[in-house]
Amino acid sequence: MDDFLARLDALPQGYSEGLYEGRRYGITLSASADGRRRWLYAEELGGTGRVSCNVYLAGGRVLLKPCEMPEERVTDFLLRLRTP
Template structure:
């Protein structure tokens, strides 16, 4: 989970283009509730893939990952391996 959190934190806020598994994506990272809640949505350009997740920072200091209707492994892999265009 540490590698995932580091990769997630490294993703810039806002909307950007990137590549995952050699396919182009547009991704948007947003924050809510003073940064205690963050959302990532990514759509494959010209393809069917879609990534959506919420990440919550709990008062205990732990993080809670909630993928939206997809396996946790899918969103973890995407976040760890996506390359965002500068």
């Protein structure tokens, strides 16, 4: 989970773009005012791929809550995402 958090922390707040499995994605990352919740939404540009999740950080724990997809899909996306 440390690699996952490091990758999440490396993404800029707001909108950015990256490559996953050779496809371009538009990525939006938002955070709550206290920084304990982050929301990630990524959509394949010109395609149908989507990745969405909430990440809760509390008491040194990380709770990943994917939105209607397996946790493994979100983790794989973030770990293999390439950004400029």
